[in-house]
Amino acid sequence: EDQVTQSPEALRLQEGESSSLNCSYTVSGLRGLFWYRQDPGKGPEFLFTLYSAGEEKEKERLKATLTKKESFLHITAPKPEDSATYLCAVRAGSARQLTFGSGTQLTVLP
Amino acid sequence: DGGITQSPKYLFRKEGQNVTLSCEQNLNHDAMYWYRQDPGQGLRLIYYSQIVNDFQKGDIAEGYSVSREKKESFPLTVTSAQKNPTAFYLCASSISRREAEAFFGQGTRLTVV
Numbered sequence: 001e002d003q004v005t006q007s008p009e010a011l012r013l014q015e016g017e018s019s020s021l022n023c024s025y026t027v028s029g030l031r032g033l034f035w036y037r038q039d040p041g042k043g044p045e046f047l048f049t050l051y052s053a054g055e056e057k058e059k060e061r062l063k064a065t066l067t068k069k070e071s072f073l074h075i076t077a078p079k080p081e082d083s084a085t086y087l088c089a090v091r092a093g094s095a096r097q098l099t100f101g102s103g104t105q106l107t108v109l110p
Numbered sequence: 111d112g113g114i115t116q117s118p119k120y121l122f123r124k125e126g127q128n129v130t131l132s133c134e135q136n137l138n139h140d141a142m143y144w145y146r147q148d149p150g151q152g153l154r155l156i157y158y159s160q161i162v163n164d165f166q167k168g169d170i171a172e173g174y175s176v177s178r179e180k181k182e183s184f185p186l187t188v189t190s191a192q193k194n195p196t197a198f199y200l201c202a203s204s205i206s207r208r209e210a211e212a213f214f215g216q217g218t219r220l221t222v223v
Contacts, residue, residue: 043201087152098210
């Protein structure tokens with residue numbers, strides 16, 4: 001069974017304090033790992049797709065990386081507006097559906 | 111503006127009643143999806159549709175029904191057979207075979223009392 005585990009569940013940072021969120025996965029044949037941002041009471045917003053180990057994607061203060069067992073979402077010098085829940089999901093093997101993690105709730109304090 | 115609209119944002123229903131959640135998109139997307147999100151859990155797929163008049167069950171379809179009579183619309187009915195219907199429901203749409211890059215609606219929070 002495909003599994004996705006995100007850690008930590010919650011993270012509080014001071015503005016400017018860089019950190020990383022983790023998404024570890026156990027799947028049969030990864031076909032893609034995806035990161036999303038979700039603001040309270042809203043739907044997720046797609047951020048990145050990663051397909052193979054060693055791949056990296058960047059967008060503003062966010063950088064996503066992928067290894068054979070996990071992905072990291074690095075947040076550099078975060079601002080309060082980066083506060084949100086960050087979700088990751090995987091598509092594996094012949095699965096037609098995504099498997100989502102439960103998310104990391106990030107709070108950036110001014 | 112193009113987008114995906116869910117209504118209502120909040121919905122209260124008595125136990126044993128069926129309720130229908132609305133989802134409309136004007137993005138000209140072929141594929142549409144319904145997810146359920148519970149606290150501390152990831153999104154779980156209820157139903158999806160790749161084309162008009164066709165839809166497929168996701169992981170947790172029991173107690174739910176859908177229709178896809180128009181490309182723009184994909185309503186979800188939560189029936190009385192759904193044992194734990196209180197949740198946050200998300201509708202999404204995408205171009206074909208690009209589920210991961212779907213656009214999501216704002217969600218409907220259903221509370222059954």
